[in-house]
Amino acid sequence: MEVKIELGRRYKFAASHRLHTEKLSEGENARVFGKCANPYGHGHNYVLEISVSGDVDPATGMIANLAELDPFVEREVIEVFDHHSLNEDVAAFRDVVPTTENLCIEIYERLKSFPNAKLERVRVQETSNNSFEYAGANGRERL
Amino acid sequence: MVLITRRIEFSASHLYHNPAFSPEENRRVFGKCNNPHGHGHNYTLEVTVAGEPDPVTGMVLDLKELKEILEREVMQRMDHRFLNYEVAELKGKIPTCENIARVIWDLLDPKIKQGRLHRVRLYESADLFADCYRNGAAC
Numbered sequence: 001m002e003v004k005i006e007l008g009r010r011y012k013f014a015a016s017h018r019l020h021t022e023k024l025s026e027g028e029n030a031r032v033f034g035k036c037a038n039p040y041g042h043g044h045n046y047v048l049e050i051s052v053s054g055d056v057d058p059a060t061g062m063i064a065n066l067a068e069l070d071p072f073v074e075r076e077v078i079e080v081f082d083h084h085s086l087n088e089d090v091a092a093f094r095d096v097v098p099t100t101e102n103l104c105i106e107i108y109e110r111l112k113s114f115p116n117a118k119l120e121r122v123r124v125q126e127t128s129n130n131s132f133e134y135a136g137a138n139g140r141e142r143l
Numbered sequence: 144m145v146l147i148t149r150r151i152e153f154s155a156s157h158l159y160h161n162p163a164f165s166p167e168e169n170r171r172v173f174g175k176c177n178n179p180h181g182h183g184h185n186y187t188l189e190v191t192v193a194g195e196p197d198p199v200t201g202m203v204l205d206l207k208e209l210k211e212i213l214e215r216e217v218m219q220r221m222d223h224r225f226l227n228y229e230v231a232e233l234k235g236k237i238p239t240c241e242n243i244a245r246v247i248w249d250l251l252d253p254k255i256k257q258g259r260l261h262r263v264r265l266y267e268s269a270d271l272f273a274d275c276y277r278n279g280a281a282c
């Protein structure tokens with residue numbers, strides 16, 4: 001019987017966003033996004049959880065060394081998002097509404113090239129009451 | 144199918160050291176986890192069993208029985224122990240979260256007779272955990 005092992009790691013970042021799209025009228029924006037459409041935006045303490053898989057290296061006992069994973073996530077995600085406005089400071093959200101669904105997809109795309117293990121999925125908690133998961137375009141079975 | 148999860152906590156010490164590495168290599172690969180006298184964590188273990196509720200009892204398995212299995216297989220073996228020196232199943236292995244989770248999986252899988260072991264998740268801290276599950280089954 002084959003057992004699959006994944007390593008999970010949690011990170012935190014704080015960022016602001018505003019849910020609003022030019023494709024809708026002001027009235028529709030207000031109706032669809034409610035107070036999330038308030039003009040100056042608002043912020044969250046996001047919690048990011050990622051899972052990677054791969055063989056456990058018998059020499060180190062590890063799927064991925066945190067000394068490599070952490071700086072990669074720091075560079076690709078934390079530095080880009082932490083204490084930033086998602087709408088104003090992140091190119092991917094210039095024309096895409098920075099919902100946490102879209103944030104999940106953006107983070108997955110940024111992390112999937114991690115060279116030392118396979119990214120299985122990302123989970124982003126926007127508040128302690130809601131969270132979102134994504135495992136790639138064909139990742140349904142990994143959720 | 145219904146999933147049922149039981150959580151336990153145990154405290155243990157460990158260190159990461161590979162005798163095949165030079166001292167410098169051990170330091171470089173394992174960082175402060177290589178400190179010679181070890182260090183400890185409060186581990187949290189979540190064990191998930193999958194199955195159909197029994198039509199008479201309404202249970203996938205008797206939680207009391209799972210609790211006893213966890214007490215015998217995990218708590219008595221690992222709680223307040225130095226994992227490198229006192230847990231036979233980890234001899235010759237680096238006691239990382241991945242390896243401990245796998246050892247726990249192998250200990251529990253044959254003992255769970257009602258339902259089927261679905262997932263073992265071991266937290267070393269709130270920010271680091273390892274998941275074990277049957278290959279092919281969704282996590």
